Amino acid sequence: MPTINEPLLRHVVRLIRDNPTRWNQRKYVDESDCGTTYCLAGWVYRVTVGEPPMDDGAAIHITAARALGLDLGDAGRLFNFTDVGEVTLNETGGIARVYYRHPTFEEYVHQILKVTGVNLDDLLIEGIAMDLPGEIEAILTEGTRQPELVG
Numbered sequence: 001m002p003t004i005n006e007p008l009l010r011h012v013v014r015l016i017r018d019n020p021t022r023w024n025q026r027k028y029v030d031e032s033d034c035g036t037t038y039c040l041a042g043w044v045y046r047v048t049v050g051e052p053p054m055d056d057g058a059a060i061h062i063t064a065a066r067a068l069g070l071d072l073g074d075a076g077r078l079f080n081f082t083d084v085g086e087v088t089l090n091e092t093g094g095i096a097r098v099y100y101r102h103p104t105f106e107e108y109v110h111q112i113l114k115v116t117g118v119n120l121d122d123l124l125i126e127g128i129a130m131d132l133p134g135e136i137e138a139i140l141t142e143g144t145r146q147p148e149l150v151g
Contacts, residue, residue: 004116005069012043013112013120017105025103026082028052028060040108041079044068070116078115081108 016023024030024037028045029052031037038046041064045052048067052060065075083100084107090096103111109120 003069004118005067006118008044008048009068009112009116009118010120010123012040012047013109013123015043015047016040016108017123020105023105025108028057029054039079039082040064041075068116074115078111081111 021032021034022037023039023043024032025039027037027039028042029036029038031054036051038052041060042052044064044067045060049063061075061079062072064079065072068075070078081103084103086099086101087095088097088099106124109124113119113121
């Protein structure tokens with residue numbers, strides 16, 4: 001396995017974590033109501049080269065793979081992790097429907113570990129308090145406050 005550029009990978013994953021509305025793993029680069037969105041490869045390209053071309057996914061893919069130290073096979077397994085399938089069962093236990101959705105940030109971090117061997121769980125832990133209600137966040141950050149019980 002090639003040597004992974006872990007500092008660059010960590011930097012880009014932090015950008016994705018901190019800008020979730022600007023992450024779309026299904027397209028290298030795209031325009032949305034929230035502005036320009038990028039997949040992991042698009043973010044790597046943007047950080048290392050500049051604004052990625054809208055119409056040249058191959059250039060983005062190859063440039064990002066090289067910058068991260070990935071061979072093209074591993075880059076494909078990482079950059080093309082675009083959908084997670086969920087199965088709904090019917091009453092008899094048979095498959096009623098298969099639904100595909102965009103991976104969550106946590107699922108994508110797990111895919112990064114599987115493909116690169118780089119463990120980014122610390123980025124998950126750092127980001128936990130960002131989504132919690134204020135009372136719980138205060139407990140986690142201060143460590144001494146107890147929530148008031150409503151009786």
